[in-house]
Amino acid sequence: SQTIHQWPATLVQPVGSPLSLECTVEGTSNPNLYWYRQAAGRGLQLLFYSVGIGQISSEVPQNLSASRPQDRQFILSSKKLLLSDSGFYLCAWSPRHIVQNTEAFFGQGTRLTVV
Amino acid sequence: GENVGLHLPTLSVQEGDNSIINCAYSNSASDYFIWYKQESGKGPQFIIDIRSNMDKRQGQRVTVLLNKTVKHLSLQIAATQPGDSAVYFCAENLEGGSYIPTFGRGTSLIVHP
Numbered sequence: 011s012q013t014i015h016q017w018p019a020t021l022v023q024p025v026g027s028p029l030s031l032e033c034t035v036e037g038t039s040n041p042n043l044y045w046y047r048q049a050a051g052r053g054l055q056l057l058f059y060s061v062g063i064g065q066i067s068s069e070v071p072q073n074l075s076a077s078r079p080q081d082r083q084f085i086l087s088s089k090k091l092l093l094s095d096s097g098f099y100l101c102a103w104s105p106r107h108i109v110q111n112t113e114a115f116f117g118q119g120t121r122l123t124v125v
Numbered sequence: 126g127e128n129v130g131l132h133l134p135t136l137s138v139q140e141g142d143n144s145i146i147n148c149a150y151s152n153s154a155s156d157y158f159i160w161y162k163q164e165s166g167k168g169p170q171f172i173i174d175i176r177s178n179m180d181k182r183q184g185q186r187v188t189v190l191l192n193k194t195v196k197h198l199s200l201q202i203a204a205t206q207p208g209d210s211a212v213y214f215c216a217e218n219l220e221g222g223s224y225i226p227t228f229g230r231g232t233s234l235i236v237h238p
Contacts, residue, residue: 016168044226051133054169054214054228100168104226113159114216114226116168 012037016101016117023124029074029088031120033101036082041103043084044114045076048098060084061106096124133212135233144202144236148215148229153196155217159226160189160200163212172200172213202234210236 016033035041045057056069058076066076073092077085101117138144156177161169175182175189182189188201198215215229
């Protein structure tokens with residue numbers, strides 16, 4: 011069965027420090043991968059998605075970047091965090107090579123607080 | 126999307142009542158819709174889906190209704206329980222495109238015992 015791992019679960023970082031959040035998927039190949047951000051009490055904002063190794067699409071301009079060094083690994087990074095980067099970050103995957111649409115499968119999220 | 130920065134609307138119900146959560150989607154070309162449930166501090170989980178060739182689909186205690194004419198989706202939860210308290214999101218997918226889950230605004234459901 012497929013599983014998605016996202017870590018750390020919580021993170022407190024000072025303003026101006028770097029960020030690296032990692033997400034890995036097991037039990038599937040060639041997944042579509044996504045990073046979302048959710049502010050407290052608000053909806054899900056798509057940040058990045060990837061359809062293959064080294065292929066990253068950005069949905070919104072921001073202080074963050076994403077990379078996909080391996081097929082099942084998706085990394086969210088920042089060189090210098092801002093207070094506004096605080097939020098709940100969610101990684102997700104969906105199958106790519108299928109005919110019909112399916113759901114996205116989410117990790118448990120990382121609660122980032124920038125202080 | 127333009128709705129992600131807004132506070133979530135809230136629906137409060139009593140335990141045992143039926144709940145109806147509504148969602149408006151944006152693209153008339155969307156052909157697949159999903160409802161997710163997000164409990165506090167966790168990632169969203171799949172509840173039920175529906176394709177555009179259907180207008181109703183039932184699961185266990187949940188029913189999704191799709192009205193393509195007005196681009197409206199609803200989730201009905203029968204005999205709501207305290208464990209149903211969560212944020213509910215609808216998501217749409219575009220026909221023929223790469224699957225990029227596009228989420229609606231979300232609704233916070235609060236069930237009072």
